[in-house]
Amino acid sequence: MNELVLVLDFGGQYKELIARTVRGLSVYSEIRPGNTVVDEIKNLKPIGIIMTGGPNSVYLPNSFKCDPGIFKLGIPILGICYGMQLMCQIFGGDVRPCKKGEFGRVKASLKTDSVLFAGIHEKNTVLMSHTDFVSKLPDGFVSIAATADCPHAACESSSQKFYGVQFHPEVEHTDGGRKMIEHFLYDVCGAKGDYRLDDYIDTQVRQIRQKVGYQKVLLALSGGVDSSVCAGLLTKAIPGQVTCIFVDHGFMRKNEGDEIERVFSSRKLNFIRVNAQRRFLSKIKGVTDPERKRKIIGDEFARVFEEEAGKLGSIPFMVQGTIYPDVIESGGKLGSTIKSHHNVGGLPENLAFAEVIEPLSGLFKDEVRILGKKLGLPASLTERQPFPGPGLAIRIMGEVTQEKLEVVRMADFIMCEEMGKLKRKPQQYFAVYTGTCSVGVKGDDRTYDAVIALRAVTTSDFMTGEYTPLSHKVLSRIASRITSEISSVSRVVYDITSKPPATVEWE
């Protein structure tokens, strides 16, 4: 069992980043709700606790609270932003609204004799995002950092091993932030650093072998990172016992289906490609509503998968590429459905399997990519951009036809080829068939052809994102290639909307 650092979540947007940073420093971490009761925490035997930030004000009656018993466990605790304020409030300090909130990169003076800041520059830049502050520290705590507007930008009670930072050490914008977390883990919690992804592979291989024995397993392979890495892991654990069904719905990007087939049919697994392109296209013929498109494609996927699985006879185990953020989020979210996400590879509900195995359910996305590399998968699969389950069908506004699919597929290919030449790439980029036509001129002829939109977003979590200000040089190279290489496109536009108010995909 690995040593564990528990991340207690108070609703902050960076909880996953905190847990991921801790793991990146070779210490295993898990996220639990901020109000997890102390007995449950005790049973997990963490070597340290990190309390996250959050959107509330600690002095409001309904704000998130923690079990105060955690401070009696003798375990080191680091409170970040809201976490620091809550800790200070519980010990009798005072938290108030700021006269002037601090947002963005702010200059801070650090007391570098604190173990948290050892070796970090005394004049430092930190990321602040707060409208409340600790106006009075509790007895026994001392201030170890200040900014112009925040007298206690960090505090400690070193004898109790309690630390608080008003700023966010987990984000890149805080200089030396990772080092601060490293100090907390190694110099305060005394971590051994025993978490390695290689061990994860070994443990999973052992567990899969134990569970499956000589029986067979079925995997719905979409070619996305998660299901591909699952396939890699299964071939290592139980070669010869795995059947992968890859349903090609015809909405994949250029060459994608063939690449998936090439990689997996050469491995020790029974790879079945179902060419269902016509079937899917006819199902969504005439459909223009985005949600209906998504639903029809999702349902049809389940049906095709079910039919194919049925032909194989009974297979007791189904493997799914669920990853840790899916587990965290499935705790139940409030709010309205902006769009119903469909994951090809999702389990049709009425399929009867004795058991579902989720070998990646403890990993973050970037860990899954690293694991894939370690398992020998090509970068074309492990570094794949996110791609929606319904594929290009939701990148064509309005009705989907074979002709439009070919146009958007080619435009997307050109964009990806040109973007591939850049040193720094945004997290996601693609072309959209806008469904609008516009007048153009090619040679001496008037044209009235399709308008293609380009989209590129910079984001850390895809929940929010900024449009990427690509250079005009890059944009015009892509536009000129699209209009000259695809005869039915007359115009290319660039989408400069961020999320919110827009979403990443157009449908």
Ligand code: XMP
């Ligand atoms: P939106 O459009 O909701 O997209 O801002 C956020 C991220 O999710 C991807 N996306 C999907 N992924 N199934 C998926 O697995 C889907 O149905 C789906 N729809 C959107 C999108 O590409 C972006 O990365």
